[in-house]
Amino acid sequence: MFRAPRGTQDILPDEANRWRRLEAAARGWAELYGYGEIRTPTFEELGLFLRGVGEATDIVEKEIYAFQDKGGDWLALRPEETAPVVRAYLQHGLFNRPQPVKLYSIVNVFRYDRPQAGRFREFRQLNCEALGEDDPIVDAELAALLWRFLEDLGLRDLSLQLNSIGDSVCRPGFVEALVAYYREHLDKICPDDRRRLETNPMRLLDCKQPRCQPVIEGAPRTVDYLCGPCAEHFGRLQAYLADEGLAHQINPRLVRGLDYYTRTVWEVWPPEAGAQSTLGGGGRYDGLAEQLGGRPTPAVGFAAGLERILLTLEKQGLAPGEAESGLAFLAPLGQPAKRELNRLADRLRRRGVPATVGTGDRSLKALLRQANAIGARWALVMGDQELAEGKVAVRDLRTSEQRGLPVEAIVDELAREVLA
Ligand code: AMP
Numbered sequence: 001m002f003r004a005p006r007g008t009q010d011i012l013p014d015e016a017n018r019w020r021r022l023e024a025a026a027r028g029w030a031e032l033y034g035y036g037e038i039r040t041p042t043f044e045e046l047g048l049f050l051r052g053v054g055e056a057t058d059i060v061e062k063e064i065y066a067f068q069d070k071g072g073d074w075l076a077l078r079p080e081e082t083a084p085v086v087r088a089y090l091q092h093g094l095f096n097r098p099q100p101v102k103l104y105s106i107v108n109v110f111r112y113d114r115p116q117a118g119r120f121r122e123f124r125q126l127n128c129e130a131l132g133e134d135d136p137i138v139d140a141e142l143a144a145l146l147w148r149f150l151e152d153l154g155l156r157d158l159s160l161q162l163n164s165i166g167d168s169v170c171r172p173g174f175v176e177a178l179v180a181y182y183r184e185h186l187d188k189i190c191p192d193d194r195r196r197l198e199t200n201p202m203r204l205l206d207c208k209q210p211r212c213q214p215v216i217e218g219a220p221r222t223v224d225y226l227c228g229p230c231a232e233h234f235g236r237l238q239a240y241l242a243d244e245g246l247a248h249q250i251n252p253r254l255v256r257g258l259d260y261y262t263r264t265v266w267e268v269w270p271p272e273a274g275a276q277s278t279l280g281g282g283g284r285y286d287g288l289a290e291q292l293g294g295r296p297t298p299a300v301g302f303a304a305g306l307e308r309i310l311l312t313l314e315k316q317g318l319a320p321g322e323a324e325s326g327l328a329f330l331a332p333l334g335q336p337a338k339r340e341l342n343r344l345a346d347r348l349r350r351r352g353v354p355a356t357v358g359t360g361d362r363s364l365k366a367l368l369r370q371a372n373a374i375g376a377r378w379a380l381v382m383g384d385q386e387l388a389e390g391k392v393a394v395r396d397l398r399t400s401e402q403r404g405l406p407v408e409a410i411v412d413e414l415a416r417e418v419l420a
């Protein structure tokens with residue numbers, strides 16, 4: 001027997017309902033903030049991610065699904081969506097439009113990660129990017145978008161963690177201080193950190209090893225090294241967040257490892273924060289477009305994990321409210337009734353009422369059990385007597401109330417209720 005590959009999941013109809021509602025809400029919030037949808041390919045040239053995510057990152061070093069196709073080209077399943085969006089922005093000359101260009105997408109992404117609760121190899125993200133603008137009001141807008149979306153789902157006790165990591169003017173001074181500090185603590189850090197000290201010192205700050213935590217605690221903080229323009233940007237960002245009533249915590253340990261990340265970094269954490277629980281995170285990447293061969297383009301964005309959001313909803317007892325099913329289950333008792341109900345089902349569907357006809361030759365009890373099992377709203381029962389009278393017994397499966405209605409009246413009656 002085959003099974004879905006490790007770290008992937010099938011989404012069956014009940015679960016798919018929750019997904020559709022979550023995705024509809026995500027879409028709704030992105031559009032409320034003026035973001036337009038972009039859809040990019042599931043795979044890209046591998047080189048896009050080597051440059052656009054960075055070769056010295058876990059995503060590229062350990063997690064990317066890369067393959068050579070039959071034509072010999074190296075491709076990769078997208079491990080994230082920012083680089084593809086920037087690629088599309090450059091490819092289609094979107095920089096010629098009034099800036100910023102605001103784009104969102106809901107995409108599946110792929111990472112060869114170690115599967116565990118909240119960590120998959122194929123997962124889904126809401127991704128929002130604003131390209132071509134350095135005004136910190138856009139940074140604030142993106143954080144607000146994710147925050148309001150999560151709040152509207154009913155999630156409680158979230159926290160917005162915020163940091164600024166400076167830019168090419170002030171970051172070198174910080175990195176120098178960080179490296180000097182770590183050189184004095186070499187005996188206390190993990191082997192990975194010793195490597196990071198050479199390859200990617202910013203990432204020392206998000207090492208998860210317990211033994212490295214005290215060293216991180218005492219490390220220099222990016223916010224203490226910001227140059228004037230970065231400090232002003234950060235100050236204005238915080239003021240805009242305050243205008244919208246969004247509380248945040250400054251977290252000096254939030255970093256991004258690569259040079260094209262600048263200034264703003266943030267994450268939204270659920271109450272029981274841990275490496276597997278971050279709901280979403282974003283930041284500014286003013287150097288990325290140039291890294292991908294474009295002109296310098298300030299930009300900022302975020303990605304939020306939809307599986308994580310569903311898990312957190314569940315933990316908080318909030319599985320996104322079951323939408324009313326307007327499904328009619330037509331329960332025939334006998335072949336002539338089945339013909340009549342088959343015709344009725346067709347008329348219902350054409351009026352927008354979901355309808356399904358009971359199959360085989362089953363008892364009323366078995367038919368009603370099935371109607372309940374598939375979450376139908378009504379059972380429309382017809383046996384010989386109803387057939388002779390031109391009627392259907394309409395049972396409301398929520399209340400178990402039953403009434404007889406003429407076949408002629410049913411389509412109008414149910415359409416009215418479903419479309420109300
Ligand atoms: P990142 O692109 O790494 O900043 O991730 C953005 C968001 O995607 C995270 O905050 C998580 O909510 C989610 N995420 C990242 N990796 C995984 C994974 N392996 N499985 C499920 N969700 C993930």
